Amino acid sequence: MRDFEFLEPASVAEASRMLADLGDSCRVFAGGTALMLGMRQRMLTPSHLVSLGRLEDLRRIGFDPRGGLRIGALALHADVARSPVVQAHYPMLASMASRVANPQVRNQGTIGGNLCYADPATDPPGCLMALGAQIVVSGTGGERVIGIEDFLVDYYVTALAGDEVVTEIRLPPPAAGADGLYSRFLRTAAEHRPLASVALSVRRERAFCVDVRLAVGASTPIPARLRRAEALLAGKTVTAELAAEAADIVAADINAVSDLRGSASYRREMVRVVARRTISGLFGVASE
Numbered sequence: 678m679r680d681f682e683f684l685e686p687a688s689v690a691e692a693s694r695m696l697a698d699l700g701d702s703c704r705v706f707a708g709g710t711a712l713m714l715g716m717r718q719r720m721l722t723p724s725h726l727v728s729l730g731r732l733e734d735l736r737r738i739g740f741d742p743r744g745g746l747r748i749g750a751l752a753l754h755a756d757v758a759r760s761p762v763v764q765a766h767y768p769m770l771a772s773m774a775s776r777v778a779n780p781q782v783r784n785q786g787t788i789g790g791n792l793c794y795a796d797p798a799t800d801p802p803g804c805l806m807a808l809g810a811q812i813v814v815s816g817t818g819g820e821r822v823i824g825i826e827d828f829l830v831d832y833y834v835t836a837l838a839g840d841e842v843v844t845e846i847r848l849p850p851p852a853a854g855a856d857g858l859y860s861r862f863l864r865t866a867a868e869h870r871p872l873a874s875v876a877l878s879v880r881r882e883r884a885f886c887v888d889v890r891l892a893v894g895a896s897t898p899i900p901a902r903l904r905r906a907e908a909l910l911a912g913k914t915v916t917a918e919l920a921a922e923a924a925d926i927v928a929a930d931i932n933a934v935s936d937l938r939g940s941a942s943y944r945r946e947m948v949r950v951v952a953r954r955t956i957s958g959l960f961g962v963a964s965e
């Protein structure tokens with residue numbers, strides 16, 4: 678690994694100034710789980726790391742019934758999973774976070790680092806997309822709030838400018854009748870990363886689907902909302918047949934990637950199965 682300098686700013690503003698001054702040769706360091714792997718493999722060779730470790734405020738998770746949820750970028754996956762307010766108001770998010778990787782990664786990796794790396798084979802981005810997340814970023818020019826669908830630009834690419842740091846993830850308050858289910862499919866039990874994921878967030882009255890957001894992740898370059906399938910489900914009573922029809926649309930509409938872990942056609946089939954089970958599972962209708 679190339680030698681580097683480890684900088685520890687005392688504020689977000691100082692971190693942004695460092696990033697602006699040092700330019701491309703520098704990287705933000707949060708939990709280091711993704712960064713260290715990239716540096717050991719010499720895929721990344723920064724001369725400086727700007728650690729966020731002293732910015733305690735970025736670890737907070739807070740909920741307000743009117744404002745919704747605010748998760749500091751430095752919250753660990755394990756913090757999100759065991760947060761009482763996340764468990765009470767966003768159980769789908771808590772459940773997703775409790776399944777990320779393994780205990781080591783959950784207790785070292787941060788939710789902000791996960792989003793900023795934009796590795797497609799991960800869990801939070803799709804789940805946060807289905808929950809309507811907004812990403813708060815701060816740079817030398819001030820703060821911006823970006824919807825997650827605009828924040829995630831492409832395979833390992835985000836909308837972050839070079840001097841910007843993600844400070845917070847915001848979720849709107851859950852509406853009356855809100856419910857959700859996050860499902861992930863692993864190719865083998867020993868492989869931690871998902872090959873496909875489906876996040877379904879709805880407003881429902883028993884089996885009647887009032888409103889829906891459905892996002893597929895891990896099998897596509899970046900997670901995507903499946904709007905044709907959403908339109909099919911919204912305003913209907915969900916049956917096993919409707920769930921299967923929506924899952925077929927999901928599978929047809931995704932931009933499936935093909936790589937060493939699975940071909941595009943394999944991923945498409947897995948997404949079809951996971952989507953059908955997720956929709957029918959949430960609405961309690963039979964699915965083989």
Ligand SMILES: Cc1cc2nc3c(=O)[nH]c(=O)nc-3n(C[C@H](O)[C@H](O)[C@H](O)COP(=O)(O)OP(=O)(O)OC[C@H]3O[C@@H](n4cnc5c(N)ncnc54)[C@H](O)[C@@H]3O)c2cc1C
Pocket residue numbers: 704705706707708709710711712713714729750751776777778779782785786787788789790791792793794798799800801837841842843844869870871
């Ligand atoms: C063995 C292994 C298995 C894994 N399995 C899964 C899995 O099953 N599911 C899953 O979801 N994820 C999985 N991951 C990925 C894991 O979620 C991420 O590695 C982790 O969340 C990254 O967070 P970090 O704090 O360690 O980021 P770092 O490694 O510190 O940073 C990652 C990148 O984001 C940038 N960055 C970090 N924080 C910020 C910020 N606040 N603002 C701006 N830029 C920032 C860094 O500069 C770097 O480019 C796995 C990782 C490993 C190593």
